[in-house]
Structures are given as C-alpha cells and as structure tokens.
Amino acid sequence: MHSSTLKLAQELINIPSISPNDLGCQDILIQRLLRCGFTVELINLKDTKNFWAWKGVGGKTLSFAGHTDVVPAGSIKKWNFPPFCATIKDGFLFGRGAADMKGALSAMVVAVEKFLIKKPIYSGRISFLITSDEESSGKYGTKHVVSVLKNRKELIDYCIIGEPTSEYVLGDCIKNGRRGSMSAKLTIYGVQGHIAYPHLAINPIHQSLPFLSELSKLSLDHGNSFFLPSQIQISNIQISKKYSSNMIPGSLNIEFNIRFNGILIDQKIQEIILELLKKYLLNYSIKWTIHAQPFYSNTNFLSKIVSESIFFNNNIIPNVNTSGGTSDGRFICNIANEIIELGLENCTIHKINECISIKNLHLLQKIYERILDNIFR
Ligand SMILES: [Zn+2]
Numbered sequence: 001m002h003s004s005t006l007k008l009a010q011e012l013i014n015i016p017s018i019s020p021n022d023l024g025c026q027d028i029l030i031q032r033l034l035r036c037g038f039t040v041e042l043i044n045l046k047d048t049k050n051f052w053a054w055k056g057v058g059g060k061t062l063s064f065a066g067h068t069d070v071v072p073a074g075s076i077k078k079w080n081f082p083p084f085c086a087t088i089k090d091g092f093l094f095g096r097g098a099a100d101m102k103g104a105l106s107a108m109v110v111a112v113e114k115f116l117i118k119k120p121i122y123s124g125r126i127s128f129l130i131t132s133d134e135e136s137s138g139k140y141g142t143k144h145v146v147s148v149l150k151n152r153k154e155l156i157d158y159c160i161i162g163e164p165t166s167e168y169v170l171g172d173c174i175k176n177g178r179r180g181s182m183s184a185k186l187t188i189y190g191v192q193g194h195i196a197y198p199h200l201a202i203n204p205i206h207q208s209l210p211f212l213s214e215l216s217k218l219s220l221d222h223g224n225s226f227f228l229p230s231q232i233q234i235s236n237i238q239i240s241k242k243y244s245s246n247m248i249p250g251s252l253n254i255e256f257n258i259r260f261n262g263i264l265i266d267q268k269i270q271e272i273i274l275e276l277l278k279k280y281l282l283n284y285s286i287k288w289t290i291h292a293q294p295f296y297s298n299t300n301f302l303s304k305i306v307s308e309s310i311f312f313n314n315n316i317i318p319n320v321n322t323s324g325g326t327s328d329g330r331f332i333c334n335i336a337n338e339i340i341e342l343g344l345e346n347c348t349i350h351k352i353n354e355c356i357s358i359k360n361l362h363l364l365q366k367i368y369e370r371i372l373d374n375i376f377r
Contacts, residue, residue, distance in 0.1 A: 004113070005365045006093065006358060008032075008106035010086035012068070013095035019069035020141070022049035022132035025102075026068055029130060032109050036116050038128070043148055048133040048140035052149065055116075059124030060157040062375050064108040064368070065142070065332055067134035070097035071350050078352045092355045099356045100349040104162030105130070107361060111368035115376075122376040127156070134328055142328040149335055156336035158302045158375060160368070163327050164346035170360040171310035171367060175341040176303065177226060177296035177322035178329060182266055182288060183235075183257040184273070189283040192243075192250035204252040205239070211280040212237075215256065220264055220272065226296050227261035227322050230269070261322075262294040292326035295333045302338040309370035310342075313363055318342075342367070 008028070017023045026049050030040050033053045040053040049068075054061075073083035073096050081087035083096040093103070112126055129149075131141035167173050188208045193201025216234055223229035234256045239249040260269055270288060277284050303320055310318050320340075329339050344364055348354045 003110075003362060003365075005106045005110040005361055008109060009093060009098065009103045009361060010095075012102040012106060013086035013093075013097050014084060016084040017069050017097070017132065018072050019135035020048045020133035020137070022068050026051055026130060026132065029068070029105065029109055029128070032113065033128065036113055043145045045140035045144045048131065048144070050131045050141060050145045052127065052129055052145060054125050054127040056122060056125040059122075060375065061125040061127055061155065062372065063127040063129055063156040063159045063336065064112070064162065065129040065159055065328060066101050066105050066108065066162040067131050067141070067328070068102070068105065069132045069135050070100065070102070071135050074352055080353055083354075088358065091358055093358050093361065094353060094355040096354055098354050099164045099344045099346060100354070101162045101164060101343055103356050103361050104164070104343040104364060107365035107368050108160075108162060110365050111372060114369050115372040119376065124376050126372070129159075129332070131328070138328070143331045146331045146334050154335060156332070157338065158305075159329075159332055159336040159339045160306070160371060161327060161329055161332070161339065161341040162343040163341045164343040164349050165324075165341050166343065166345045166360070167347075169314065169316055170345065170357075170363050171314045171318050171342065172316055174303070174306060174310075174318045174320055175322055175324065175327075175329075176299045176320055176339060178292070178294060178324065178327050179227060179230070179259045179261050179322060180266065180294035180330075181257065181259055181291040181326050182269070183255065183291065184289075185287045186254040186256070187285050188252045188254065189285075190248065190250055190252070193248045195246045195248055198248060201248040203248045205249070207280070207282060208252055208254065211276060211282060212254070214276060215273070218272075218276070220258075220269060221261065223261060224263060227263070227294070230258060230260040230264065232256055232258050260294060262296070266290055266293070292330050294322075295330045296322065297329070297333055297336070297339040299338040299340055302340050305371055305374045306340050306342055309367045309374060312370055313366045
C-alpha cells in the first residue's frame with residue numbers, strides 16, 4: 001500500500017538532513033501546506049531553518065510541532081539498507097529519521113490535508129511549528145521561534161509534538177512533560193607520586209571512592225505523581241594519559257549527569273553535591289552545564305482528546321508520563337497551554353536500522369486526524 005503518508009515519509013527520509021541541515025525537507029512540507037491554504041512564515045536563524053504556518057481564524061489554536069533534522073547514521077556499513085534511501089521490507093519502513101521524526105511529520109501533514117477536505121470551514125486555527133535543529137544545539141530552532149511568537153503574544157491552546165513516544169504498541173505512551181538535564185565535570189586533586197611510596201603522595205582515586213559511592217546512591221527526592229525521582233548517573237571517570245602504572249596520578253576527572261524533576265531546582269541540587277564534596281574533604285574544581293529545565297503541562301482537555309483518539313483507532317488507553325530525554329516541549333510550554341507528545345515507536349531511534357511499522361504510520365495519521373476532528377467538532 002503506497003499511501004500519501006508513506007510516500008511523503010519516504011521523500012523526507014531520502015534527504016540526508018543531518019542536524020541542523022534541513023536540505024529541503026521543509027520546502028516539501030511548506031509546498032503541501034501552501035496548497036491547503038496555509039500562511040507560511042519562515043523564521044530561519046543562522047544555520048537553522050524554521051517555519052511557523054497557520055490556517056483559520058478565531059476559536060482555539062491546535063499546533064503540530066516537530067523537527068526535520070536527524071542524527072547521523074553512524075556506521076553506514078552496519079545498516080541493512082542505505083540510511084538515506086527509504087526502504088520497505090516486511091511491512092517496515094527503514095531509514096534514518098523514520099521514527100524520529102519524519103514519519104510523524106508526514107502523518108501530521110496528511111492528517112491536516114484529509115481533515116480540510118472533510119471540513120474546509122471550521123472555527124479555530126491549525127498551525128505548524130517546525131525546526132531543523134532539535135537534535136544538535138537547539139539554539140536557533142524552536143527556542144528562537146517561540147521567542148519570536150511570544151514577543152507578538154501568539155498563543156497556542158493545544159500542541160501536539162510528534163516525538164516518538166510509543167513503546168510497545170502505537171499510542172501506549174504519551175508525554176505531558178519532561179525532566180530537566182544538567183551535567184558536571186568534576187576534577188579531584190591529589191598529589192602525584194611513586195606508587196611504592198604512597199605516604200609521599202595523595203591518591204585522588206582512593207580519596208574519591210567513598211564520595212563516588214555516596215554520589216551514585218544519592219536520593220535527591222522521591223518524585224511525585226507527575227515525575228520520577230531525580231537521578232544521578234556517573235558517565236565517565238579517568239585520569240590523564242600522561243601517568244604510567246607505577247605512578248599515583250595527581251588528579252582524577254569525573255563526569256556525571258542528573259535528570260531532575262524540578263522538586264529541587266538545579267541550584268539546590270548543586271548545593272547538595274557541593275556539601276557532599278565538603279563532607280569527604282576533597283580538593284576539587286567543578287563545572288556545571290544546565291542542558292534543559294524540566295517542564296510539565298497540565299493537559300486536562302488535550303489528554304482526554306488524545307486518549308480518545310488513540311483508543312478509537314488502536315484500542316489502547318495511553319499511559320501519560322514525563323519519562324525519557326528532553327524535548328522542544330520545554331520551549332513551547334512558554335506559549336502553549338497544553339502540550340502532549342505523541343509519536344511512533346521509539347525502539348530504534350538514533351540506532352542502526354531505524355525503522356517503523358507501516359501499519360503504525362497509517363494509524364498515527366488516523367489518530368492525528370481524529371484529534372483534529374475532536375478539537376474542531
Ligand atoms: Zn526527535
């Protein structure tokens with residue numbers, strides 16, 4: 001079956017739009033939207049392509065949000081099919097971006113096209129907020145578009161982000177928030193020396209172990225009904241290459257990441273960890289990076305609409321949660337009342353042989369269409 005959604009998804013996958021390069025993906029979407037009567041505004045900045053498109057007046061605004069960029073393919077030799085040549089095999093569509101998130105973009109556009117054929121006149125506004133930089137820095141993408149829209153007091157009532165949220169069955173999981181992310185580069189200083197004369201040196205590895213043990217088990221909070229507890233993961237521990245096996249190194253470098261839920265703000269978490277460093281009398285330097293703040297969207301109305309649309313098409317009631325990595329929802333929440341992320345299966349995202357079930361692609365198109373039907377009844 002070569003539906004309009006499948007064809008559009010293939011067309012997009014065939015373009016190697018490695019973040020933040022769009023390479024014409026957005027032109028394809030824009031042409032489709034212009035044909036439907038949308039007004040399209042380009043909000044490009046530096047290396048990033050963004051657009052905001054809308055159609056309709058009055059009533060509520062439903063916005064579809066997403067990104068045309070993808071992560072690199074990784075080792076191309078390991079792919080069963082060329083990553084930027086959309087390939088159908090056994091009911092699956094293979095290619096970089098199939099799940100994250102060119103499939104969902106295609107489903108959104110086709111859902112809107114079909115809705116407009118059924119209902120050319122409706123009260124309200126349908127809009128699209130699309131960027132080509134979600135996967136890399138994100139500096140000039142959705143963040144920038146949201147600041148432009150916010151300046152002119154643009155407001156989104158309901159926003160659907162097409163990130164791949166499904167786990168086992170299409171629509172089994174949707175998200176109405178995400179945890180924040182911050183990381184630290186920590187250096188523990190000792191005194192370099194001969195490994196046979198430890199009394200003349202201070203071993204930063206030995207010094208750090210009790211601290212690292214407590215850090216790895218540190219309970220920052222217990223989570224709440226919206227969020228899992230905040231979590232610390234140590235990602236890297238190393239000494240400089242300039243030491244040999246008969247030396248006690250002079251310093252130890254440690255990296256860790258914290259996914260935090262906002263029960264404690266980033267500053268408070270940093271204070272707790274600095275206290276811990278003090279407790280173990282460590283000589284250190286630390287550099288923090290805040291990658292994303294947590295967000296939570298109160299989605300009373302939209303979750304009902306989305307859940308009904310999923311149940312109607314796929315006979316499952318979704319679990320609404322805030323797990324997983326960060327998303328552009330953290331920017332959109334500045335101008336949107338209710339945000340739900342709903343997309344394809346996420347089991348192969350960013351992996352070799354990224355793929356989606358073609359049946360799911362069609363189902364997602366139908367679910368998006370039903371959301372439109374329900375909102376603009
Ligand atoms: Zn994505």
